[in-house]
Amino acid sequence: MTNSSSNSDIIExxxxxxxxxxxxxxxxxxxxIAIAISFLAVMLIAIGVRGVSAFQQTNVLLTVKFxxxxxxxxxxxxxxxxxxxxxxxxVGGRRDKRKLYKxxxxxxxxxxxxxYKKDPSLLGQTRAYWLPASDDIDMLMKGAIDRNVxxxxxxxxDREIVWVDRWLADGVIELQFNTRFFTAGDSREPELAxxxxxxxxxxxxxxxxxxxxxxxxxxxxxxLEEFAPKNRWTDLIEVNINNLAAVPSIVFGLLGLAVFLNFxxxxxxxxxxxxxxxxxxxxxxxxxxxxxxxxAVPPSIREAAFGMGASQVQTVMHHVLPxxxxxxxTGTIIxxxxxxGESAPLLMxxxxxxxxxxxxxxxxxxxxxxxxxxxxxxxxxxxxxxRTAAAIIVLVGFLILMNLVAVIMRRxxxxxx
Amino acid sequence: MHITSARRMKNLVEAAIKLLLIASSMVAILSTVxxxxxxxxxxxxxxxxxxxxxxxxxxxxxPQTAIRADQVGSSGSFGAIPLFAGTMLISAIALIVATPVxxxxxxxxxxxxxxxxxxxxxxxxxILAGIPTVVYGFFAALVVAPWLxxxxxxVGFDVSSESALAAGLVMGVMxxxxxxxxxxxxxxxxxxxxxxxxFALGATKxxxxxNVVLPAALPGIxxxxxxxxxxxxxxxxxVVMAAGLAAxxxxxxxxxxxxxxxxxxxxxxxxxxxxxxxxxxxxALGLMLFVTTLVLNVIxxxxxxKYREQYD
Numbered sequence: 001m002t003n004s005s006s007n008s009d010i011i012e013x014x015x016x017x018x019x020x021x022x023x024x025x026x027x028x029x030x031x032x033i034a035i036a037i038s039f040l041a042v043m044l045i046a047i048g049v050r051g052v053s054a055f056q057q058t059n060v061l062l063t064v065k066f067x068x069x070x071x072x073x074x075x076x077x078x079x080x081x082x083x084x085x086x087x088x089x090x091v092g093g094r095r096d097k098r099k100l101y102k103x104x105x106x107x108x109x110x111x112x113x114x115x116y117k118k119d120p121s122l123l124g125q126t127r128a129y130w131l132p133a134s135d136d137i138d139m140l141m142k143g144a145i146d147r148n149v150x151x152x153x154x155x156x157x158d159r160e161i162v163w164v165d166r167w168l169a170d171g172v173i174e175l176q177f178n179t180r181f182f183t184a185g186d187s188r189e190p191e192l193a194x195x196x197x198x199x200x201x202x203x204x205x206x207x208x209x210x211x212x213x214x215x216x217x218x219x220x221x222x223x224l225e226e227f228a229p230k231n232r233w234t235d236l237i238e239v240n241i242n243n244l245a246a247v248p249s250i251v252f253g254l255l256g257l258a259v260f261l262n263f264x265x266x267x268x269x270x271x272x273x274x275x276x277x278x279x280x281x282x283x284x285x286x287x288x289x290x291x292x293x294x295x296a297v298p299p300s301i302r303e304a305a306f307g308m309g310a311s312q313v314q315t316v317m318h319h320v321l322p323x324x325x326x327x328x329x330t331g332t333i334i335x336x337x338x339x340x341g342e343s344a345p346l347l348m349x350x351x352x353x354x355x356x357x358x359x360x361x362x363x364x365x366x367x368x369x370x371x372x373x374x375x376x377x378x379x380x381x382x383x384x385x386x387r388t389a390a391a392i393i394v395l396v397g398f399l400i401l402m403n404l405v406a407v408i409m410r411r412x413x414x415x416x417x
Numbered sequence: 418m419h420i421t422s423a424r425r426m427k428n429l430v431e432a433a434i435k436l437l438l439i440a441s442s443m444v445a446i447l448s449t450v451x452x453x454x455x456x457x458x459x460x461x462x463x464x465x466x467x468x469x470x471x472x473x474x475x476x477x478x479x480p481q482t483a484i485r486a487d488q489v490g491s492s493g494s495f496g497a498i499p500l501f502a503g504t505m506l507i508s509a510i511a512l513i514v515a516t517p518v519x520x521x522x523x524x525x526x527x528x529x530x531x532x533x534x535x536x537x538x539x540x541x542x543x544i545l546a547g548i549p550t551v552v553y554g555f556f557a558a559l560v561v562a563p564w565l566x567x568x569x570x571x572v573g574f575d576v577s578s579e580s581a582l583a584a585g586l587v588m589g590v591m592x593x594x595x596x597x598x599x600x601x602x603x604x605x606x607x608x609x610x611x612x613x614x615x616f617a618l619g620a621t622k623x624x625x626x627x628n629v630v631l632p633a634a635l636p637g638i639x640x641x642x643x644x645x646x647x648x649x650x651x652x653x654x655x656v657v658m659a660a661g662l663a664a665x666x667x668x669x670x671x672x673x674x675x676x677x678x679x680x681x682x683x684x685x686x687x688x689x690x691x692x693x694x695x696x697x698x699x700x701a702l703g704l705m706l707f708v709t710t711l712v713l714n715v716i717x718x719x720x721x722x723k724y725r726e727q728y729d
Contacts, residue, residue, distance in 0.1 A: 025626070028521045029525025032522040039545075046556065047555070072523060163644060187719055215441070216444050223435075223442045224439035235717070236446070240449050242718060244449060245447060246647060246710065247452065248647075248648075248652070248678070249651070249653065250559075251651070251707050257460055258455030258700070282446045283445065283448070311431055313431045338547075340549075341550070341551070342549070343550070348682075373555065374554070377558065389555070392551075401548060413727065
């Protein structure tokens with residue numbers, strides 16, 4: 001009796017410690033989840049805050065005269081310069097003038113050219129247009145350049161600030177929605193750079209990727225699930241697919257470089273080759289998802305079809321495949337989302353070049369959105385870092401959209417047998 | 418007569434379709450063959466110029482090739498040890514971050530969390546896996562690295578602006594969901610009656626997890642860790658954007674190191690003269706990368722599969 005009571009004493013004595021240990025263990029779990037989620041939140045918020053300002057651009061309402069003297073020389077920036085001289089007549093000296101001209105973007109002249117091309121009757125007339133300011137002035141307006149810093153440490157001098165302040169007082173300079181960001185290709189000038197070129201490149205690349213990987217993936221899955229005998233050969237294919245799924249993406253880029261570019265002599269930087277490389281990369285994802293979808297179709301469906309005299313191919317084509325299709329499509333969308341975010345293999349096949357033009361075909365030089373982000377992230381200008389974050393917002397927006405479609409499709413078509 | 422000819426036609430079509438299916442499943446094998454062949458072929462050409470021992474055991478990496486024959490420092494050195502060390506250092510930091518976070522998250526989700534919490538938290542963790550690596554790279558280079566540098570200065574450490582620590586930390590977060598979802602699967606696969614037995618002996622929940630569930634799930638968790646390690650070794654964008662280019666042979670996480678993947682990118686995104694040892698070196702590095710990750714993956718898949726059979 002005394003023995004058992006001392007036993008329970010020992011247990012009782014340890015209980016408080018054991019419960020503390022229990023609580024601590026539980027806390028570790030909550031802390032781990034909190035760390036992961038707060039990192040995600042910090043990352044998304046940090047990028048979001050940086051990027052949102054890029055959706056606006058500083059424009060100046062400039063009164064310009066379509067002077068034949070400049071138009072004949074094709075000197076469109078000259079028109080801008082003349083207008084600036086008129087606005088600030090007191091500015092003399094070459095250095096000061098050059099500073100004055102640099103308030104406006106070097107692309108403002110091209111805007112005028114476009115306006116004139118659409119309406120040549122403007123020749124000799126005076127009109128006012130909202131034209132883009134340079135990136136430094138843009139940063140000043142957005143508060144990214146601090147006016148209180150010593151002049152030498154600031155990218156914008158005191159004189160330039162005086163000019164901008166006069167514009168502000170006149171109400172001719174303001175932040176407007178940055179349409180150019182969504183319609184332009186890449187540029188060396190941050191205020192002229194946009195994501196449209198990269199978006200079109202991404203779209204073309206994904207189209208090739210889809211056209212190759214979707215049929216190939218589904219046919220492979222159908223073969224392995226419905227037709228293949230269980231033997232060494234199919235085992236080999238399966239092991240292969242599982243390993244391909246885990247090969248680092250950059251290795252696919254090396255494959256593309258050695259085989260597609262150097263052996264088959266396909267064009268560099270082209271969405272065609274990019275799509276082919278990404279197709280090989282997404283193939284395992286699609287095959288694995290498609291096989292799961294086929295396995296989810298109950299055998300009774302097949303047996304019923306066989307019972308009605310359908311052949312194996314008819315059974316698969318008419319009954320199994322349509323039933324498995326939503327699951328296959330969901331897996332394919334997720335695979336495409338992965339391909340959209342992939343950049344490493346595309347660096348290998350030269351889709352990293354500086355490309356201003358919007359790609360028009362599958363063999364034009366192009367870049368894709370993630371690579372554009374990589375390129376901009378490397379640029380030293382403050383205005384580019386803002387645009388990088390904005391491009392990330394666009395990319396993540398597309399990824400969210402694709403995943404949402406996949407989730408909705410899964411909810412809508414999911415069938416429990 | 419009618420019926421037989423129709424049947425013959427059908428047989429023909431069916432055979433053709435079957436052939437098409439077999440052909441498409443060959444693509445998976447062909448791409449593996451393509452990878453191995455292209456890596457081996459180019460790497461062998463590289464080893465024709467640079468002896469494999471110099472590559473595998475050399476301590477100095479500076480892949481400049483001469484423009485003129487009499488140039489100073491013209492013979493580039495291709496000792497890959499600093500790259501392997503840098504890759505290991507960054508991957509190790511990533512695993513040190515990701516293993517406890519991923520494992521504890523998986524334990525909490527599998528054993529403690531209410532179903533409704535689980536339904537919310539799991540998809541959020543999966544978002545981390547779906548974010549493109551270039552986004553992580555941007556975050557590492559523009560937010561984490563300057564922050565580390567600032568904190569280091571305040572404490573009195575000299576942190577390089579492209580430290581291994583910044584790249585490793587962010588990469589750790591990237592592979593966390595991989596570890597947590599794989600561990601979650603194996604923890605869930607441990608049969609309930611093992612837990613019940615432990616509870617019946619008076620163990621608390623955490624004691625049950627530590628002494629019964631985790632030992633039973635250990636092989637599967639190890640397999641998951643190996644897969645995560647292979648992901649970390651092959652990861653490119655984070656290190657390209659946040660780790661350095663200089664090949665330092667150091668174990669100090671506050672300094673800049675370079676990795677195999679960073680060097681592949683830098684060697685191949687510049688000039689594209691395909692016969693120089695410089696571009697061929699990228700393929701030799703790619704071969705090393707492929708072999709390493711393949712071995713890790715095969716071991717991991719083997720462990721995971723073998724473990725699963727125990728309880729099914």
